[in-house]
Amino acid sequence: MPLVEVNFDGIVGPSHNYAGLSFGNLAATGNAGKTAHPRAAALQGVAKMRHNLALGLPQGILLPHPRPDARWLASLATDAAHAEPHLLAQSLSASAMWAANAATVSPAPDTLDGKCHLSAANLVTMLHRSHEWPETLRQLRLAFGGSDFVVHAPVPAPFSDEGAANHMRLCERHDAPGVGVFVYGERGGPFPARQHIEASKAVARAHGVRDTVFAQQSEEAIAAGAFHNDVVAVANETVLFAHEQAFADKQRLFDTLAAKVSGFQLVEVPAAEISLADAIKSYLFNAQLVTLPTGGMALILPTDAQDVPAVWNWLQTMIAGNGPIRQLLPVDVRESMANGGGPACLRLRVVCDPGTIDPRFMVDAAKLDAIAAVISAEWPEAIEAAQLNDLALHAQLTKARESLFETLNLTV
Template sequence: MLREINFDGIVGPSHNYAGLSLGNLASTRNAGHVSQPRAAALQGIDKMRANLALGLAQGLFLPHPRPHAHWLAELGTTYDEADPALAANAMSASAMWAANAATVSPAPDTADGQCHLTVANLRTMPHRSHEWPATLAQLRIAFGSDAFRVHQPVPPAFGDEGAANHMRLAGAHGEPGVEVFVYGVSGGAFPARQHIEASRAVARLHSLPPERTIFAAQSEKAIAAGAFHNDVVAVANERVLFAHEKAFADRDSLVAQLERLVPGFEYVEVADAEVPIEDAVRSYLFNAQLVSPADGEMTLVAPTECRETPSVWNWIERHVAGNGPIRRVEIVDVRQSMANGGGPACLRLRVVADPAAVDPRFMVDEYKLDQIADVIRQHWPVEIDNSDLQERSLIEDVVKARSALLAALDLNQLA
């Protein structure tokens, strides 16, 4: 049976605030602050528990090896000898944001009836550009059955940021859908990370029918306001597109196409006059998970910052009190991730598939989450100050922590 599975990235033991992501305003604003890897990872576990409580299928991805010694060797240096800025790039825990792991096209959408995943190259930012080999290794294990086809990244001449710039709409998750690839052209002082050439390449690799594939430009105003990925200003679920007024360069064309192609399509727009785009970006209103729980009440899983931003919370209360498609809001605390520029939606990759076809080591229940939480409490650093990133004792702790998690999950092949 096909279901939507949310695969969340476990926050790694090297989680720190180095401020490496140009255009990500939260990352820049909190650069140099002391991070709390243990609290961050446990917040992520609690978010997965909340998804299970809603009756959703839940999976996980693991932290990558850090520091990334092989990448530094390719640059002719070691972690001990590297410039501090380069060392910070090698220590980044940004793979926790699984929305950037890959682009996913479920079996009902593809010509060969397989679920296709293309790992993202993330070429725009140095600290993310070296993630894809470790991500690919996990995808090939988790989705190793014949139900899936896993592709290597698009060549790095063209930037691809994965599902953070991709949406899928359908009458229901298991029905044939319409896939929307959102690309950037310009973001003023900030880079547009998703190239249309990469989006078109992924659509071809996934054997998507052109008549049910849409390429939409992201608004320059959105990128300039800090929407470095489309999922900061828009999110889709089944037949509903929830977006800010300034999300797309040509909103009317996109909406018209979706009205024609998606049965029962509903567009929920938040006007800039009600929620300024700056508030939307700061609160990560749209970087929430829009999900379909077992009880059928479409739910927005939003960060606590939404409740603390008056314009955003007022809009949410009005919508839920009305007759709109979003019937419920669940608040989750992922402050440690938010401070580095990633909300609830950044932390997960959506895969529509039969959970029985996934390697069970990547699926979770309450018992397995308890096991993972125990490892985190025992091994994750409590705090990391950026000035300590090259300390040998910290490096040893980070390596041991990840090894303990791999052992607990019987995934030592990823060591």
């Protein structure tokens, strides 16, 4: 079977809550302390996957991590019953739902050995995410355990790597050789730059990527709340869709890509028409830019984009023109958005032959029905900030995850 792009969405875990742990993520910190709705959040994610399946796009999944993370708490000589409140909150985060941070992926056509390489992200900048990688690595090695893949352990600390959220790929077609664009930060005003160039270069070397570009994210974008590149830019095949203020040296980047990628097309959103603040509020760029099986490209974006007039009006003008993006397809992921992650955050893109993936990590409509049934029966309807130390809730979280793994014939 030819190589195609498969989106692996993170199923929103039953511990989804608003603890405000992600400094620099304006939505996450702005909603700290509010009541979260894990069941609704997870069902919204399933609905997005149904939507993409209906478009004819192959769809995979990654699974929630154990929460509270007893292994991590034990490494700190404590447990969920005795941990200090701030450590307990860090151990309960459902942030692994944002699969764009699971790994960086280099498809087989781009690598020296002709294999698809995946490197689990270390996520060391944020404490609540820094303990994700062992479970992520375990799942990646199950899902991509065949001979067509090489799965790497994370880049070591202190070099921060946050995965595909800071990586783009441009190519003539998904199954053709492409250019890996690794986006890093140097400064971010009051906020940390979460991707280090040393980590990006290490991943590129480990993967044996033939053609690479390293681009610096602008300080203005990070300071405005674009904690990852995918909050201000997204690429698909020959198209780069980006905000005018996304990159520190944008003209050099655009000229390089135009020279390297046949048919390169830039869709740049002017800051005079959509401010960084509106782009980040709407998560305009945290969209899935996809090539449809019927031809043409579509932007699968959050319904929140419709609520920001400057954004929605500009998008209507864009698709009325003769550009490469022909359709706007809004999806409701409001619970994820309130914690700082849009449609693109929820998925990891892997170009491969779907037949080479462990089938337990691939979904169709029937499997999504089964997943939704478990979520509806087992996920908490609501979690308030005051409940995070509730041991009965912790037991419910464990049981819910075990039920999902049992349904999917996977070992917890």
